[in-house]
Amino acid sequence: MFEHRAGYPVAITSPDDEGLKAGMEWCIQHMEDGDHVTVWTHLKGNLSHNDLLEQFVTRHSDVDHVTARGGAYMRGSGPALMAWADQNDISEFTRGNANRIRALCVVSWDEDRLRPWVAEVQPEMLGDTAAWDEPMPRLDPVVEEAMKSMTLTMNHNNTISAGYEKDEVVSALLALHDAGYHLDGSALAGWVIAHGWLGRNPARLEKYVEDINRGVRPRVRRMFRGDYIDYLRTRSDNRRDR
Template identity: 60%
Template structure:
């Protein structure tokens, strides 16, 4: 068993002059000797849409541009500035560059694209923070306990689309649904990212939840004890 929580500093920045300036300064402040500042965009052409970031990359030898389309591999240890990202992008970064990431600042593609991640991680807010002032519904405590158990049980190097990992995840989600416990796919995806799930697994988790919420029942082999929901409820109530 091990702790998978994201343990490096995080920030979210608005896409305006103040937010961009603050994001760059924040990343620079988190650099150490020999570090590389990585600017991430989904496509290579995206960089040309922001002259300030383009100048940052082209004028500094210790700044590198990587793209999600190109794999998103982070080659040098240091802070990462993700521009116009969503939660699926963050999952890809954590899979291919998580160990090299010293700090992470995200400029969202749009506010709702990362709101569950912001709610779960509570990053430092840079620039205009008005988008994050509204209350965000919290996950049901029983769902949180289920997510904690899955985080410790599944092999995160494997996909949750097949094998034992799928059986565990889908069995748990179906049990929660059948017990009448409300599940929020996007919220659970944000929680998963905050607790070390990476690659496409957070995205696949949300898809399972959304499918189950509309009545679909993904196939799986039952692998849970009969008292699974009762034990989750006990933990949520502080009984274990």
């Protein structure tokens, strides 16, 4: 139920030339007849900052370049190579191209911003893997139960900025915070991206956590019952006893 739900292979590679070469080769290996490889960068100018990647795009007719600024829509099906992306970039890109992505390789940039996503997705690691040698962060079991519950009950086509979805998310976060549980916005965003949240909702979740941690209490129409945390603890204990 809560495994990575993308349905296609996922890899991560280091930002050096060795990693880029490994990522490009990995994408080529996952091509099927008629596919194009799509290279993603934030801006058009980012491509010229790396000769190897620029040549990969300009010298091959079956390699396309898209940018976040330009909407990042793939022209057809095939593997995608996201160069220097963070986990919220991944969420935005995969939402718009969920039916076109054959395989996804992410070129790392800031490992700390990707570590929560890597911990949950456990992608194939290419190039220099030393950055991932230290233990990956894991959510507190009770916090994870709350994430599982909201993931099951919300409509993922809706924004969490309003309505039922906002009530569900903010009420859970406030209950966890008030009960003394540590909330790490980046870790929670990485977890939800790995478990099917797409578009801007992971970034909105991260912003709610940031606000709550500095004392802001976002408005909701209703709060969870007082025994909500006990319910989560019971679920966590039962899962551990299985």
